[in-house]
Amino acid sequence: QVTLRESGPAVVKPTQTLTLTCTFSGFSLSVTGMCVTWIRQPPGKALEWLARIDWDDDKYYSTSLRTRLTISKDTSKNQVVLTVTNMDPVDTATYYCARLQYGGNSGWFDPWGQGTLVTVSS
Amino acid sequence: DIQMTQSPSSLSASVGDIVTITCRASQGISNSLAWYQQKPGKAPKVLLFGASRLQSGVPSRFSGSGSGTDYTLTISSLQPEDFASYYCQQYYSPLPTFGQGTKVEIK
Numbered sequence: 497q498v499t500l501r502e503s504g505p506a507v508v509k510p511t512q513t514l515t516l517t518c519t520f521s522g523f524s525l526s527v528t529g530m531c532v533t534w535i536r537q538p539p540g541k542a543l544e545w546l547a548r549i550d551w552d553d554d555k556y557y558s559t560s561l562r563t564r565l566t567i568s569k570d571t572s573k574n575q576v577v578l579t580v581t582n583m584d585p586v587d588t589a590t591y592y593c594a595r596l597q598y599g600g601n602s603g604w605f606d607p608w609g610q611g612t613l614v615t616v617s618s
Numbered sequence: 619d620i621q622m623t624q625s626p627s628s629l630s631a632s633v634g635d636i637v638t639i640t641c642r643a644s645q646g647i648s649n650s651l652a653w654y655q656q657k658p659g660k661a662p663k664v665l666l667f668g669a670s671r672l673q674s675g676v677p678s679r680f681s682g683s684g685s686g687t688d689y690t691l692t693i694s695s696l697q698p699e700d701f702a703s704y705y706c707q708q709y710y711s712p713l714p715t716f717g718q719g720t721k722v723e724i725k
Binding site: 542600603604609 | 619652660662663673712715
C-alpha cells in the first residue's frame, strides 16, 4: 500500500523560508519511473501544481514559482523535501505531496497525502 | 503553460440527476487529462485518467469523454456522496495544470 504524509511548520512569518517534508512508503524513488510531486491549495481556491522530482533526480518547477522553489529527495529515508523561499501571506495554503503516475510527459496524481496547512502570518 | 478552463464553477443538482462538467485546454492535449473529486477537508482523489479510463474502485456512474481541447466529466445519476468539488488536470505538458474547479451542491 502506497502512502504519503506531509510534515512541516503550521505557521511561518513573511519573508521566511518554508521547508516541507513528504515521507512516503510502499514504493522507492530509486526505481525507474517513480516520481513525487507537490501541489498546494489556498483556502477555498483551486489546486496549483508546484514541483516534481523523478527517480533519476530530474526536477520540474511551476513557471510562476520556479525562482522560489527547490525540490530534493533522500532515497534512503523515502523522503522528498520542498523549500519555498520568501513566504508571503498569499502562500497560505494546504500543501500536498502525491505520487505521480506516468502518462507521457507528466502524469496524474495518485495517491495523495492528507495535506498540511501552512499559514503565513507575522 | 497550458491553461485549463473548467465550467461551470458551481452547479446545483438533485439526487438522480445527470451532471456534466466541461474542461477546455488552451491547446490540444491528446487525451492526457485526469479528473479528481475533492470533499471538504480531504485530499483530492483521482476518478479518471486518459480522459476516459476509470480509476480502480470508482463507480461506473462516472465517465469521461472528449478529444483535442475539449473534455467532459459526466455523472450519470448523482448520488448523495457525489456532492463535492471536481477538478480537471492536464498532463500533456511536463508542467501539469488544473482547472479552476466545479462545486456540485445539493439543490
